[in-house]
Amino acid sequence: MDDRLKQLLDKAKSLPKTPGVYLMKDDKGRVVYVGKSACLRDRVCSYFQPATKLDYKKAPLRDVVVDFETIDTESEVEALLAENRLIKDIQPRFNARLLDDKTFPYLMITTGDEYPGVYVTREPRTQGVKLYGPFTHVAQLKDAVVHLQRAFQFRTCHLEIREADPGKRFFRPCLLHAIKQCTAPCADKIPRDSYNEDIRKLMRFLQGDRKGILRELEREMNQAALDMRYERAAKLRDEIKALQGLNKGARKGDQEYWQPEVFYTTPQEGMAALQQALGLAEPPRIIEGIDIAHLQGGEMVGSKVCFIDGSPFKDGYRRYKIKHGQGNNDYLSIQEVVSRRYREAGANNELYPDVILIDGGLGQLHAALEVFKTMDVRPPMVISLAKKEELVYIQAKSEPVRLERNNLGLKLLQYIRDEAHRFAQHYHHILRRKSQLEEDVKQGRRAPRVRKPRRAASPQPPTESVESPAATTEAQEAPRDGA
Numbered sequence: 001m002d003d004r005l006k007q008l009l010d011k012a013k014s015l016p017k018t019p020g021v022y023l024m025k026d027d028k029g030r031v032v033y034v035g036k037s038a039c040l041r042d043r044v045c046s047y048f049q050p051a052t053k054l055d056y057k058k059a060p061l062r063d064v065v066v067d068f069e070t071i072d073t074e075s076e077v078e079a080l081l082a083e084n085r086l087i088k089d090i091q092p093r094f095n096a097r098l099l100d101d102k103t104f105p106y107l108m109i110t111t112g113d114e115y116p117g118v119y120v121t122r123e124p125r126t127q128g129v130k131l132y133g134p135f136t137h138v139a140q141l142k143d144a145v146v147h148l149q150r151a152f153q154f155r156t157c158h159l160e161i162r163e164a165d166p167g168k169r170f171f172r173p174c175l176l177h178a179i180k181q182c183t184a185p186c187a188d189k190i191p192r193d194s195y196n197e198d199i200r201k202l203m204r205f206l207q208g209d210r211k212g213i214l215r216e217l218e219r220e221m222n223q224a225a226l227d228m229r230y231e232r233a234a235k236l237r238d239e240i241k242a243l244q245g246l247n248k249g250a251r252k253g254d255q256e257y258w259q260p261e262v263f264y265t266t267p268q269e270g271m272a273a274l275q276q277a278l279g280l281a282e283p284p285r286i287i288e289g290i291d292i293a294h295l296q297g298g299e300m301v302g303s304k305v306c307f308i309d310g311s312p313f314k315d316g317y318r319r320y321k322i323k324h325g326q327g328n329n330d331y332l333s334i335q336e337v338v339s340r341r342y343r344e345a346g347a348n349n350e351l352y353p354d355v356i357l358i359d360g361g362l363g364q365l366h367a368a369l370e371v372f373k374t375m376d377v378r379p380p381m382v383i384s385l386a387k388k389e390e391l392v393y394i395q396a397k398s399e400p401v402r403l404e405r406n407n408l409g410l411k412l413l414q415y416i417r418d419e420a421h422r423f424a425q426h427y428h429h430i431l432r433r434k435s436q437l438e439e440d441v442k443q444g445r446r447a448p449r450v451r452k453p454r455r456a457a458s459p460q461p462p463t464e465s466v467e468s469p470a471a472t473t474e475a476q477e478a479p480r481d482g483a
Contacts, residue, residue: 267310
């Protein structure tokens, strides 16, 4: 064993036997792999044991790692969520999975419908729904929904059901009604009040009133076993196991690594909470978020997203190809994006947003403020949001603000920060694919595209130019580059 592996093994042996995330680094300090474990000491030590046989994809990892750091979490579920977030943010080259935008599943109840439905989804709505999650195992979640459906008999179809629809009584319900897993509101088999009462019971169960129902199932299981109805007892045992599996969702108070799609359902409350946290005179109506994306300094891009009244305003999104040519320099990249985006506002030719959010910590905030110092007009509020501990750094304040994890103002900032990150990563991947294609053509691995020569157009009388609706729509939806 060489000295490098021995030193890494000695460091790994000092880790606690707790859940967490580990980040492997190369000789330049770049994170090359992110992983999670229920026991940090055992997992990290396994990489540096001389007798350990690594997966063939991970074997080269041990040859390049010179250091590592860890992040402790309270549970393996939180470790998994932290791993997911960090891989998407850092894009380590040895992580083959979770590099896309795949998210964890959620349980969604459409409370805004007259007859709410219950669904498992990775793309939950943010209004008119009640969300639970995220969950780590979609198969177990779907299994639990089946067992919950036997108890509460809710619908899982996507029909639009109206109480005033007279045709309901002629509708033929699906097989779930026949096997007593749905009360068939589609066929007017249950009054709306009774159905919604079942949904309220389901939500009470999911929100914590689980012990009573589980105790009833356990008593029924034990009685079935005493009566030697073993198949019935086994079935109840499986139902209990599936219901207990719902506890594996992230807890309400531990939302640091929640996916952004679901973090709040009341934008007005989020803006009010943010007003209080930042000490503003009134709730901020327009908030813009800025983020930088790159891969080891290559194809570096910036993004600006805009939120109005707590909701994304897609027409206000902009993307920027970084031009400073100084490599992996986040501070200089942020300064370039800030300068290009707000130079008109700094010259008093347009209005600033109420809040400007920079993705990063104190250094990123100071980088942005240095640019604003050179402008004639300053923005009303500039803040930054650091990822690991979710600390909010505010201009002119020496200490960061630590908001509660369930604070709606923090959730609003997380939403904006993550949306800016998603938009920047999308543009970054476009440039990476284009760069790879050009490199393949240059190396002869791929033939260049051959453009067909245009036919000479015959003379036509001048006509009034009319743009097609399809072309107009395409032009409106295409992302726009910043100036």
